[in-house]
Amino acid sequence: MMRKLMKSVRLLQVAGIALVGYIGLFSAPxxxxxxxxxxxxxxxMECHEPEYEVYKGTQHFKSFKSKEHKKKGKKIVKAVAKVNGGKKNMKRNKACALCHFTIVKKKPKYGPSCESCHGAASEWVEIHNDYGGKDTKADTETAEHKVKRHKDAAAAGMIWPRTALYEVAENCNSCHGLAHPDLSGDELSTMLDAGHPAKADFELIQYFNGSNRHRFYPPNPDVNQEMTKKEASTMFVVGHIAKLVSATEAAAKSKHEKFTAMQQKRADNAKAALSKVSIAAVKAFVKKPTRANGLKAVDAIKGKDLSGEVGSMLPKKSDYK
Ligand code: HEC
Ligand code: HEC
Ligand code: HEC
Ligand code: HEC
Known part of the structure; x- marks a missing residue:
């Protein structure tokens, strides 16, 4: 039932029909x-041990138990609780939990984790690795089955980075850009007034390629591959497309000065990077930065080598987080 519903929502989305709340459905971590x-x-973990090991080394994992964090958060959550009527506790107030924790069975159990980026897995986990019954392995799966498997998993909420990097970047930006679709402008701007960090500089290459990088394909648990300049350039551009959509959507939520200034800075950063790309669909997107135009721009750069255009803007390895 759920799967069917998700599928029809996805179809409407593909057809370009605006659906109130669909951003909440698909991009809300x-x-x-x-x-x-x-x-x-x-x-x-049982199947993705190398990825899990990487995860354990990240700030996402470590923040869950940070006492320092809890202390710093007290004043912020108090202020936000006044606005949204929620609890004065970071783990219990929705406005903090949405970005800081992975909620499992209604309880915050981890910091941001696999499913924060790849999509809540209850409906897709059993589809994404099923090659067509017990006796079928990756190398005996039919081509049709593979296409169907990917489609079904995506319709059930899985975000495959290889085919849906935009959606992954959208997730990162909704948290890192203080732009979560399920939070109001009042909640977000109150956080800022109470001292929550307002960093406009989130950029996918710098933030992913350090402690977060997990790239073990083609399956080899021993080699966590670096990106080529071409791969990094594509991710850099996709990340900025997602950032510009996110900043534009967030800015419409509130007229609060600090909040608006942060979103303006995010938009300006993204525009500066995207201005180097000469592809028409990217130019059209920058003029009118809607999500639909963003997806068209992502489509238009597929397979292209953008390292000549943005290679010199890529962050240095020593700046990776
Ligand atoms: C029972 C084993 C198993 C479990 C459990 C499992 N996976 Fe997978 N996963 C696989 C296999 C096998 C593949 C490769 C599928 C293929 O060949 O396309 C895969 C592929 C993936 C991919 C795509 C990799 C690519 O090729 O681009 C992601 C992302 C992923 N899994 C995330 C997760 C997350 C997150 C969880 C936990 C919620 C999870 N998986 C649980 C076995 C598993
Ligand atoms: C829209 C997502 C989002 C929401 C909502 C959110 N945070 Fe954060 N928070 C972040 C991100 C992202 C960072 C890390 C910023 C960075 O260092 O890049 C962070 C960092 C922090 C820090 C660390 C500050 C420091 O100086 O080390 C504290 C404390 C914190 N948040 C408390 C809260 C509290 C309390 C709430 C709830 C009222 C909350 N946050 C809601 C995304 C969010
Ligand atoms: C901060 C967001 C984020 C988190 C958390 C995250 N991933 Fe990923 N994951 C990504 C991105 C982005 C890529 C694409 C990397 C690329 O294209 O080079 C990816 C790629 C993958 C792949 C394919 C590459 C590979 O290593 O084989 C798998 C499988 C995967 N993730 C599984 C997981 C699992 C399991 C977890 C949790 C233990 C996890 N991811 C946590 C963002 C994330
Ligand atoms: C569900 C919300 C959420 C998503 C999605 C998310 N993050 Fe985060 N991230 C956070 C929060 C919250 C922190 C702050 C943790 C802390 O310090 O307490 C953080 C911290 C980080 C840090 C450490 C920052 C530093 O200054 O050291 C990196 C790096 C990072 N995230 C990368 C990423 C990348 C890359 C993606 C997407 C591929 C991503 N995150 C997606 C919420 C999120």
Whole structure:
């Protein structure tokens, strides 16, 4: 039932029909419709051990137990609780939990984790690795089945980075750009007034290629591959497309001065990077930065080598986080 619903929503989306709330369905970390999180350790680690090991070294993982964090958060959550009527506790107030935690069975169990980026997995986990029954392995799966498997998993809320990098970047930006679609302008701007960091500089290459990088394909648990300049250039551009959509959508939520200034800075950063790209669909997108135009721009750069255009803007390795 759920799967069917997700599929029809996705179809409408493909057809370009605006659907109120669909951004909430697909880009809100951890809530694809009725889908819920299963948790990284219980549900991903057994098959994705190398990725899990990488995850354990990230700030996303470590922040869950940080006492320092809890202390710094007290004043912020108090202020926000006044606005949204929620609890004065970072783990219990929705406005903090949406970005800081992975909610499993209604409880915050981890910091941001696998499903924050790849989509809440309850509806897709059993589809994404099923090559067509027990006796079929990756190398005996039919081509048709593979296409169907990818499509079904995506319709059930899975975000495959190889085919949906935009959606992954959208997730990162909704948290890192203080632009979560499920939070109001009042909640977000109150956080800023209470001292929450307002960093406009989130950029996918700098933030992914350091402690977060996990690139073990083609399956080899021993080699966490670096990106080529071409791959990094594509990710850099896709990341900025997602950033510009995110900043534009967020800016419309509030007229609060600090909040607007942050979103303006994010938009300006993204425009500066995208101005180097000479592809028409990217130029059209920058003029009218809607999500639909963003997806068209992402489509238009597929397979192209953009390193000549943005290669010199890529962050240095020593700046990776
Ligand atoms: C029972 C084993 C198993 C479990 C459990 C599992 N996966 Fe997978 N996963 C696989 C296999 C096998 C593939 C490769 C599928 C293919 O060949 O296309 C895969 C592929 C993926 C990919 C795409 C990789 C690519 O090729 O681009 C992602 C992302 C992913 N899994 C995330 C997760 C997350 C997140 C969880 C936990 C919620 C999870 N998986 C749980 C076995 C598993
Ligand atoms: C829209 C997503 C989002 C929401 C909502 C959010 N945070 Fe954050 N928070 C972040 C991100 C991203 C960072 C890390 C910023 C960075 O260092 O790049 C962060 C960092 C922090 C820090 C660390 C500050 C420091 O100086 O080390 C604290 C404390 C914090 N948040 C508290 C809260 C509290 C309390 C709430 C709820 C009222 C909350 N946050 C809501 C995304 C969010
Ligand atoms: C901060 C966001 C984020 C988190 C958290 C995250 N991933 Fe990923 N993941 C990505 C991105 C982005 C890529 C694409 C990398 C690329 O294209 O080079 C990716 C790629 C993958 C792949 C394909 C590449 C590979 O290593 O084989 C798998 C499988 C995967 N992730 C599984 C997981 C699992 C399991 C977890 C949790 C233990 C996890 N991811 C946590 C963002 C994330
Ligand atoms: C569900 C919300 C969420 C998503 C999605 C998310 N992050 Fe984060 N991220 C956070 C929060 C919250 C922190 C701050 C943790 C802390 O310090 O307490 C953070 C911290 C980080 C840090 C450490 C920052 C520093 O200054 O050291 C990096 C790096 C990072 N994230 C990368 C990424 C990347 C790359 C993606 C997407 C591929 C991503 N994140 C997606 C919420 C998120």
């Amino acid at each position: 951890a809530t694809a419709g009725g889908a819920h999180n299963l948790g990284p350790k219980a549900s991903c």
